Amino acid sequence: MTLTVLHNARMFDGVSEDILENATVVIEGNSIRAIGEDITGDARRIDCGGRFLMPGLIDAHYHANTPSYDFFGTDRMHPALLAAHASKLLTGALDRGYTTVRDAGGGDVGLAQALAAGLIDGPRFFYPGKALTQTGGHGDMRKRGEHDLCNCGAYAGVIARAVDGPDEMRKAVREELRHGATQIKVFLSGGVSTDLAPLDMPHFTDAEILVAVEEAARRKRYVMAHCHTDEGASRCVDLGIRSIEHGSLIGAATAAKIAAAGVFVVPTLSAGELIGANASALGLPLSAAEKIMAVNRRTLEAVETCARAGVKLGLGCDLHGDQFLQTQGRELMLRGQVQRPVDVLRSATSINADIVQMTGKLGVIAPGALADLIVVDGDPMTDLSVFEHSARTVRLVIKDGRIARDRMH
Numbered sequence: 001m002t003l004t005v006l007h008n009a010r011m012f013d014g015v016s017e018d019i020l021e022n023a024t025v026v027i028e029g030n031s032i033r034a035i036g037e038d039i040t041g042d043a044r045r046i047d048c049g050g051r052f053l054m055p056g057l058i059d060a061h062y063h064a065n066t067p068s069y070d071f072f073g074t075d076r077m078h079p080a081l082l083a084a085h086a087s088k089l090l091t092g093a094l095d096r097g098y099t100t101v102r103d104a105g106g107g108d109v110g111l112a113q114a115l116a117a118g119l120i121d122g123p124r125f126f127y128p129g130k131a132l133t134q135t136g137g138h139g140d141m142r143k144r145g146e147h148d149l150c151n152c153g154a155y156a157g158v159i160a161r162a163v164d165g166p167d168e169m170r171k172a173v174r175e176e177l178r179h180g181a182t183q184i185k186v187f188l189s190g191g192v193s194t195d196l197a198p199l200d201m202p203h204f205t206d207a208e209i210l211v212a213v214e215e216a217a218r219r220k221r222y223v224m225a226h227c228h229t230d231e232g233a234s235r236c237v238d239l240g241i242r243s244i245e246h247g248s249l250i251g252a253a254t255a256a257k258i259a260a261a262g263v264f265v266v267p268t269l270s271a272g273e274l275i276g277a278n279a280s281a282l283g284l285p286l287s288a289a290e291k292i293m294a295v296n297r298r299t300l301e302a303v304e305t306c307a308r309a310g311v312k313l314g315l316g317c318d319l320h321g322d323q324f325l326q327t328q329g330r331e332l333m334l335r336g337q338v339q340r341p342v343d344v345l346r347s348a349t350s351i352n353a354d355i356v357q358m359t360g361k362l363g364v365i366a367p368g369a370l371a372d373l374i375v376v377d378g379d380p381m382t383d384l385s386v387f388e389h390s391a392r393t394v395r396l397v398i399k400d401g402r403i404a405r406d407r408m409h
């Protein structure tokens with residue numbers, strides 16, 4: 001089996017704050033064989049030139065199937081065109097040093113199969129299929145007053161589909177799991193990118209959510225929930241949701257409850273920042289702009305509150321479209337406003353790996369782990385801005401033991 005030796009690196013292993021100087025990592029096939037000791041004999045040797053070596057980045061809130069903020073238009077886009085966009089978005093993630101992405105709605109089995117077949121040169125892909133929304137919820141992207149052509153009252157778009165009642169929920173969850181969904185996504189509160197449902201509107205009945213959680217658990221999968229509000233986040237814990245997305249308004253008492261339950265929160269600061277600054281340019285309604293401004297003011301505080309309470313914080317960008325994803329890694333910098341760099345790096349690696357149920361296999365540099373690694377310029381332990389334009393600053397991307405991108409020279 002091919003041996004690859006990375007040497008002369010400053011290494012962050014995804015967990016420890018002790019940086020290993022002059023590190024050597026031996027890769028055999030698609031996994032890490034050893035750290036520290038060099039080997040003699042036949043091997044491909046890569047001199048890292050003293051640069052920073054770390055596990056490949058993981059984005060726990062990605063959308064491969066939404067090329068823009070025109071969600072209405074995306075729902076009406078030809079599937080072949082949509083797939084071409086998705087291919088670009090997945091390839092781009094790997095360019096930027098993300099060796100794994102977890103899709104948060106819309107990413108489906110077709111893309112997973114295209115990646116597995118090597119038709120798309122992208123990251124590892126964890127996907128929910130269509131996110132599940134109630135009719136009239138945040139994921140129901142129909143325009144108000146839109147004529148129901150089929151008179152069926154049903155909605156199935158690119159990101160989400162509507163289900164109502166425990167029976168429809170059960171069927172929909174089973175359907176997504178049948179297609180190999182690695183997690184189920186539901187909407188539990190309104191959102192900020194549309195004016196479709198009030199932000200503080202609770203979505204679904206408890207019975208509906210409990211069915212989703214039960215069906216996912218049967219398959220040893222889990223449910224991730226879009227939820228901005230404090231009340232909604234508290235409800236997520238009560239109902240067995242494993243990962244709370246956004247969590248923008250979480251307060252201290254709920255943070256303590258989330259931490260005690262071992263539930264993950266995945267803040268998405270990039271999305272808030274982008275929408276807040278560019279709502280009208282993105283074609284979003286004024287009411288969405290007002291909502292996001294109000295939420296943004298409290299989001300950093302919520303992240304800080306969660307961190308202080310000991311909540312396991314993942315990391316995700318939640319950006320839509322290639323243009324905005326160029327600064328996908330800016331999320332790390334934004335988090336650095338309220339967290340230590342090492343904690344942000346843990347979120348982007350080992351904690352996100354826990355979220356995608358790959359503890360010890362992804363997000364760490366350790367013997368037996370899968371060989372997903374990046375070499376980056378600068379010193380992320382003191383300056384997270386190195387990730388803002390990571391397609392330039394990440395010099396080497398190794399995914400599954402294979403050199404996926406080489407910009408060392």
Ligand SMILES: [Zn+2]
Nearest residue numbers: 061063104318
């Ligand atoms: Zn999202």
